[in-house]
Amino acid sequence: MAPPAPSAYHRLNPLTKAVAATVESLGAFVIGGYLGPLAIIGLAILPAAVLAGVAGRLVRISALLTLPIAISVVLVSVFTRAGATVLFAIGPFDATLEGVDFAGQTLVRLFAISTSIGLFGLTTEPRSFVLDLERRSLSPRFAFVALATLEAVPAMVERSSVIASAQRARGLDTEGSVRARLRGLLPLVGPVILSSLTEVEERSLALEVRAFGRPGRRQLLWRLPDSRLQLIARLLMLAALLAAIAMRVAGTFPRLP
Amino acid sequence: MLQLTGVTYRYAGYAKPVLHDVDLRLEDGEIVGLVGPNEAGKSTLCLVASGLAPASIGGDLKGSLTLDGTPAAGLRTHELAARVVVGFQNPNTQRSGIAATVFEEIALGPMNLGLPVAETVARTHEAIARLRLEPLVEHDPQRLSGGQAQLVGIASLLAMRPRHVILDEPTAQLDPAGTRLVGEALRALAEAGTSLLIAEHKTDLLDGLCGRVVVIDGGRIVMDGPTATVFDDPRLHELGVEPPARARLARALVDRGLERSMVTAALAQGLGA
Numbered sequence: 001m002a003p004p005a006p007s008a009y010h011r012l013n014p015l016t017k018a019v020a021a022t023v024e025s026l027g028a029f030v031i032g033g034y035l036g037p038l039a040i041i042g043l044a045i046l047p048a049a050v051l052a053g054v055a056g057r058l059v060r061i062s063a064l065l066t067l068p069i070a071i072s073v074v075l076v077s078v079f080t081r082a083g084a085t086v087l088f089a090i091g092p093f094d095a096t097l098e099g100v101d102f103a104g105q106t107l108v109r110l111f112a113i114s115t116s117i118g119l120f121g122l123t124t125e126p127r128s129f130v131l132d133l134e135r136r137s138l139s140p141r142f143a144f145v146a147l148a149t150l151e152a153v154p155a156m157v158e159r160s161s162v163i164a165s166a167q168r169a170r171g172l173d174t175e176g177s178v179r180a181r182l183r184g185l186l187p188l189v190g191p192v193i194l195s196s197l198t199e200v201e202e203r204s205l206a207l208e209v210r211a212f213g214r215p216g217r218r219q220l221l222w223r224l225p226d227s228r229l230q231l232i233a234r235l236l237m238l239a240a241l242l243a244a245i246a247m248r249v250a251g252t253f254p255r256l257p
Numbered sequence: 258m259l260q261l262t263g264v265t266y267r268y269a270g271y272a273k274p275v276l277h278d279v280d281l282r283l284e285d286g287e288i289v290g291l292v293g294p295n296e297a298g299k300s301t302l303c304l305v306a307s308g309l310a311p312a313s314i315g316g317d318l319k320g321s322l323t324l325d326g327t328p329a330a331g332l333r334t335h336e337l338a339a340r341v342v343v344g345f346q347n348p349n350t351q352r353s354g355i356a357a358t359v360f361e362e363i364a365l366g367p368m369n370l371g372l373p374v375a376e377t378v379a380r381t382h383e384a385i386a387r388l389r390l391e392p393l394v395e396h397d398p399q400r401l402s403g404g405q406a407q408l409v410g411i412a413s414l415l416a417m418r419p420r421h422v423i424l425d426e427p428t429a430q431l432d433p434a435g436t437r438l439v440g441e442a443l444r445a446l447a448e449a450g451t452s453l454l455i456a457e458h459k460t461d462l463l464d465g466l467c468g469r470v471v472v473i474d475g476g477r478i479v480m481d482g483p484t485a486t487v488f489d490d491p492r493l494h495e496l497g498v499e500p501p502a503r504a505r506l507a508r509a510l511v512d513r514g515l516e517r518s519m520v521t522a523a524l525a526q527g528l529g530a
Binding site: 127143147148152205206207209216220221 | 410
């Protein structure tokens with residue numbers, strides 16, 4: 001029943017991709033330096049993104065997501081971090097070499113995190129992930145809340161559009177200057193929220209009628225492909241992460257450039 | 258058999274009851290129509306007959322609901338769901354909001370019942386076939402027209418294979434073809450032994466479908482009898498219920514001097530043809 005996925009990476013079990021994203025994100029922080037995060041990006045994330053056919057989109061999206069944080073990280077690190085080597089000064093603020101180094105290391109870590117999570121997001125349907133977790137003993141109620149939340153966003157957008165059209169038909173001005181748009185917002189927000197709330201009770205009753213409140217597990221219709229190889233890969237990734245964390249805590253992790 | 262005995266129901270937070278001393282009995286395989294003016298208590302009666310009021314929505318119930326001899330008061334909501342289902346008039350609120358396809362939406366109820374996958378799939382296919390929804394099975398339930406969503410909502414209930422079905426204006430958003438389709442599906446369901454209570458403004462649908470019609474006004478049952486008898490009753494119009502076309506035609510012909518028995522026989526013959 002599950003729709004065919006476009007690439008071998010897409011077809012991996014969502015849990016395998018989630019574990020990979022988690023290990024890559026945390027690994028970038030645990031290993032530290034430049035080499036570790038860059039190796040994770042260059043040897044794990046980008047090849048997978050190329051295999052999935054999403055490398056270009058991934059880099060663009062990750063760069064956009066990282067940019068606002070990157071700007072503040074660079075400004076704060078470069079100008080406030082104490083250091084012996086002052087590169088230049090702007091007013092009372094000294095830009096230090098140590099600050100630049102710290103900002104650079106933080107940026108590669110942030111980029112590793114955003115690309116690893118971005119790759120997961122671009123290659124995994126949220127519904128598949130939640131249902132796979134439900135098959136692995138996640139509570140059906142938690143799965144419902146997660147899925148309903150995902151579905152609620154487009155539903156609210158659609159409802160807003162319908163209500164906006166109805167209000168416009170009654171003469172509400174929702175175009176023009178920012179002030180005019182803000183003025184037109186209030187008559188839209190009220191009906192959107194109120195109509196959503198009034199539907200909640202009937203929707204919950206409709207779910208009760210369909211035995212949603214039954215305790216115990218429900219039989220899911222389809223099983224996402226998984227394999228012993230993927231299980232081993234997940235365990236190895238987690239073991240490597242735990243080993244790196246343990247070595248870092250013990251102070252035995254080699255200092256990488 | 259579904260039976261309401263001496264039911265008086267008041268919503269939580271309200272001072273006055275909405276239903277007063279209602280007695281209603283649905284035999285297995287019987288289709289009963291429920292008509293009445295707006296605010297008469299039809300939707301409330303549907304909620305009470307399905308056990309959702311007061312089990313899920315609270316309120317104060319006097320009297321009793323029994324399902325096949327078992328008092329509903331002792332049943333939990335998921336136990337009620339295996340025996341009696343209710344469909345509401347707004348198809349948007351019938352959707353689970355979590356299914357990616359119409360097939361999954363219809364399968365949700367049987368899945369929740371914990372049925373084996375093969376049984377769930379079989380029930381889902383049967384419900385889809387009954388309402389001829391095959392072209393929609395891969396569609397996103399959020400992208401359906403009002404009529405399609407209403408059919409999917411009804412199919413979702415049929416897939417539960419309940420002993421009793423309560424429907425509150427099940428064809429409100431359907432065109433004549435969709436209404437006929439629902440009528441056929443409900444008739445087949447009744448023939449299989451399911452009892453149905455259908456609250457509807459479309460009295461033409463009830464005229465061809467129900468063996469019995471109940472009229473409610475001000476929260477009280479004011480008429481209860483064979484469909485033709487109730488729909489031919491002149492008080493119906495005073496109660497704000499539009500009789501079906503057959504009854505209106507019969508009345509017009511009788512008013513013009515034709516013999517009632519002759520009119521009734523002629524119309525019955527005509528409808529039969």
